[in-house]
Amino acid sequence: MNKFIRPLVLTMALAIPAVASAEIESSQVNEVEVRITYTNCDVATSSGRIELERQVRQAAEKVCGPQNLSRTGSIRQLMINKDCFEKAVANALRSIQATG
Numbered sequence: 001m002n003k004f005i006r007p008l009v010l011t012m013a014l015a016i017p018a019v020a021s022a023e024i025e026s027s028q029v030n031e032v033e034v035r036i037t038y039t040n041c042d043v044a045t046s047s048g049r050i051e052l053e054r055q056v057r058q059a060a061e062k063v064c065g066p067q068n069l070s071r072t073g074s075i076r077q078l079m080i081n082k083d084c085f086e087k088a089v090a091n092a093l094r095s096i097q098a099t100g
Contacts, residue, residue: 032063036052036059037095043096056093063084064085064088065083
């Protein structure tokens with residue numbers, strides 16, 4: 001099968017806090033996996049890459065939680081969510097580059 005048509009699966013493995021407590025133990029951390037399926041044709045154009053990055057960011061926010069203070073309720077939780085989000089997006093984009 002042509003490598004440009006063959007679907008590729010992007011997997012983001014994200015570690016997020018299971019609870020928003022002051023102390024997070026390793027037993028309280030869940031790993032969440034989100035798959036975004038795309039083809040090489042999808043990322044062959046600028047608009048395709050922008051759309052894939054939008055999907056990555058949307059998936060990361062679903063897993064990591066809200067990215068604004070009014071929705072998180074605390075600065076601490078906002079910082080946890082933002083750290084998770086930034087790592088998830090960076091890992092996903094690295095995976096896309098590695099397969100492209």
